[in-house]
Amino acid sequence: MIDLMDEAKKLEETIIEHRRYLHQYPELGMDLPITTSYVKEKLIEMGYEPKEICDSGIVTTVGGKKPGKTFLLRADMDALPIEETLDLPYKSKTENMHACGHDFHTAMLLGAAEILKKHEDEINGTVKLMFQPGEEIFTGAKTMIENGLLENPKVDAAVMIHVRPGVDAQPGTVIGTSALEGAAASDQFTITVQGKGGHGAMPDTTVDPLNVAAHLHIALQEINAREVHPSEFMVLTVGQIHGGNAANIIPDTATLSGTIRTYKSDIREFVKKRLVEVSNGVASTFRASVDVEFSKGCPSVLNDKELLSDLNEYLYKLLGDEGYFNASDFPELHLERMSGSEDFAYISEKVPSVMLRLAVGRLEDGYTYPQHHPMVTFDERALYKGAGVYASVAMEWLRNN
Ligand SMILES: [Zn+2]
Numbered sequence: 232m233i234d235l236m237d238e239a240k241k242l243e244e245t246i247i248e249h250r251r252y253l254h255q256y257p258e259l260g261m262d263l264p265i266t267t268s269y270v271k272e273k274l275i276e277m278g279y280e281p282k283e284i285c286d287s288g289i290v291t292t293v294g295g296k297k298p299g300k301t302f303l304l305r306a307d308m309d310a311l312p313i314e315e316t317l318d319l320p321y322k323s324k325t326e327n328m329h330a331c332g333h334d335f336h337t338a339m340l341l342g343a344a345e346i347l348k349k350h351e352d353e354i355n356g357t358v359k360l361m362f363q364p365g366e367e368i369f370t371g372a373k374t375m376i377e378n379g380l381l382e383n384p385k386v387d388a389a390v391m392i393h394v395r396p397g398v399d400a401q402p403g404t405v406i407g408t409s410a411l412e413g414a415a416a417s418d419q420f421t422i423t424v425q426g427k428g429g430h431g432a433m434p435d436t437t438v439d440p441l442n443v444a445a446h447l448h449i450a451l452q453e454i455n456a457r458e459v460h461p462s463e464f465m466v467l468t469v470g471q472i473h474g475g476n477a478a479n480i481i482p483d484t485a486t487l488s489g490t491i492r493t494y495k496s497d498i499r500e501f502v503k504k505r506l507v508e509v510s511n512g513v514a515s516t517f518r519a520s521v522d523v524e525f526s527k528g529c530p531s532v533l534n535d536k537e538l539l540s541d542l543n544e545y546l547y548k549l550l551g552d553e554g555y556f557n558a559s560d561f562p563e564l565h566l567e568r569m570s571g572s573e574d575f576a577y578i579s580e581k582v583p584s585v586m587l588r589l590a591v592g593r594l595e596d597g598y599t600y601p602q603h604h605p606m607v608t609f610d611e612r613a614l615y616k617g618a619g620v621y622a623s624v625a626m627e628w629l630r631n632n
């Protein structure tokens with residue numbers, strides 16, 4: 232097993248520096264000017280020739296001196312519109328926050344890039360490094376694929392790592408899995424209820440959209456509770472209900488919006504279909520009408536069986552019981568399949584792919600906040616390990632394939 236962990240350890244300070252810089256300048260979506268200029272500058276310093284294949288989407292390669300296949304390593308770089316409330320010395324200087332840990336991913340891949348460059352002559356094939364924008368809005372990976380990400384050279388396999396705080400394991404422990412379902416498909420929906428507004432004292436002259444919204448909110452639970460087999464994974468959450476702006480006015484409209492998470496495409500289609508049917512049925516019962524819109528869809532991440540078993544074997548050899556565990560062996564931790572989503576899904580549809588996770592903070596050490604929370608924080612001791620895993624796994628896979 233190729234073991235580059237000692238080299239990663241030597242770069243620990245540099246990787247922490249990358250992370251802290253990125254953490255201070257979080258940017259959103261497909262427009263990451265500060266982040267991408269930092270990443271490009273660092274890559275050029277290491278001897279790379281990074282290319283921006285679409286807005287804020289960077290690709291570069293290393294190796295290619297020995298014949299072989301191409302292995303893709305992916306990091307996402309975008310942040311979230313959350314104001315950071317924890318007073319860290321490297322606290323965000325903008326109104327955005329790296330609350331999902333994508334600053335970790337980018338810093339880890341920069342670390343791996345530096346290690347791989349030193350071993351360029353020994354790589355059996357090519358490692359392609361992908362730094363993507365727009366993961367949180369599910370558009371970055373798709374846009375990069377449309378702009379040639381997987382061609383020239385053609386990618387044969389791909390791996391990503393996502394950090395996960397609040398796991399009872401040493402920081403930097405890799406969480407593998409044997410489950411082929413990596414992350415759930417996501418669909419956002421907005422239901423607009425059209426009623427008929429009027430005076431709060433004369434409800435008989437109106438069609439009350441708030442009444443419809445209330446019934447609809449309850450009725451949608453029917454799909455989770457009674458229409459999908461209990462062993463199937465699905466989540467349907469209404470996260471927003473809006474309507475009205477005065478106590479004595481019945482408004483004209485109300486909206487409900489939320490998210491659906493599924494793994495299987497037939498379940499995904501069924502839930503969307505039933506959401507429309509239930510919405511129409513409830514609305515017509517109360518003389519209103521609805522308009523249902525779906526947006527921000529993303530398929531599920533599918534781990535490739537063979538690549539997954541190869542990687543589980545490499546990671547165990549590399550890290551042992553101390554640094555690696557298979558989530559499938561500990562179902563009570565619910566780490567096996569994610570109810571979160573990942574736009575790496577689009578890559579997993581095209582090439583054999585695996586999604587790995589990295590423990591970045593134990594509960595007992597105070598890493599208690601979940602991702603996307605304004606007070607979430609991550610244990611930096613995991614950073615170099617993530618870089619070492621990226622580099623070692625890529626070189627080992629290319630050597631064996
Ligand atoms: Zn996120």
Ligand SMILES: [Zn+2]
Nearest residue numbers: 331332333393
């Ligand atoms: Zn994320």
